[in-house]
Amino acid sequence: MKRERFVGHRISLLLPWLLLALSLWLVFSQVERPAALVNVGVQWARVGALAIVMTAIILTGGIDLSVGSMIALSSIVMGMLWNAGWPAEVASVLAVLVGGAAGSVNGLLVVLGLSPLVATLATMAFYSGLALMLCGGEKITKLPAPAIDTSQVAGWPSEYWVLALVFAAAMLVVHGTRFGRWCYAIGDNPIAARFAALPVRRTQWWLYTASGLVAGLLAVAYTVRKGAIPDAHQGIELEAIACVVVGGTLITGGRGGIPQTLLGIVVIANIDIGLFFLSGRFKFIGAEARLMVVGVLLIVVAMWNEWLARSDDRLETRNEGAEQT
Secondary structure, eight states, rough: HHHHHHHHHHHHHHHHHHHHHHHHHHHHHHHHOOGGHHHHHHHHHHHHHHEEEEEHHHHOOOOOOOOHHHHHHHHHHHHHHTTTTHHHHHHHHHHHHHHHHHHHHHHHHHTTTTTTTHHHHHHHHHHHHHHHHTTOOOBBOOOOOOOOOOOOTTEHHHHHHHHHHHHHHHHHHHHHHHHHHHHHHHHHHHHHHHHHOOHHHHHHHHHHHHHHHHHHHHHHHEEEEEETTTTTTTTTTHHHHHHHHHHHHOSSSSSOHHHHHHHHHHHHHHHHHHEEEEEETTTTOOHHHHHHHHHHHHHHHHHHHHHHHHHHHHHHHHHHHHHHO
């Protein structure tokens, strides 16, 4: 058992790096100008920012399926206010606050005892429907020119700066503070965490609120770039979860981390981008095929992580039994 565990951990450490090497080869074998990847990767910068904050939620054993709908709602609110003559800066702040409020509602539902899966699935439908109702199902793309163009900062799309900000904050909080240790403890054993007097409910509420704030920031970046489109972010939550799982974070909580998710983001993004470039040469590699590849990869890695976690649990149980005898 110990040998299997050792080999399993070595493979789990090597697997993401092997996938990274494969994905990078897939991309750079198709691209003549690597600088062009900056604009291609903007979508994945958005996914990455959501995946990083999603990691902290998943570490506690939770999930947030409503992130795409929160982006849509915040974007529509910003687009409507901006189009109505409000200053872009004020509309941006209100959009972020709308995202934070939506996230806090998710946190409140979880704190009240509703399953995170059910709670965020319900709010995903509610926020999406609310966004469509506010705009009448229409895009808001003819927006006034902003006083300051924030679509790019220092020559880089603003989504990359949001990703960098979220990554730095998550690294500090999850891996450098007591709050981060609470996340791991809650995900490992929520009942024991409550008996240890950890602030389980407060931790959960703050995490879901943070997810909403990040969604609001991304909504601002997207609206400035392309306008307010209510259905533009469907499925982004699944891509974010895929990045978390492929990075090695256990979907049931308690194990994983922010650096692993960053690795998962790079792997998934490069695989998708590489297959997108290949689709120009092979017509059968369409959006559906790329989605299938990500789905299969997600299943394989998730099954591997679960098997490894069960092996660790069995070994710990045997060790505890041996110590008692």
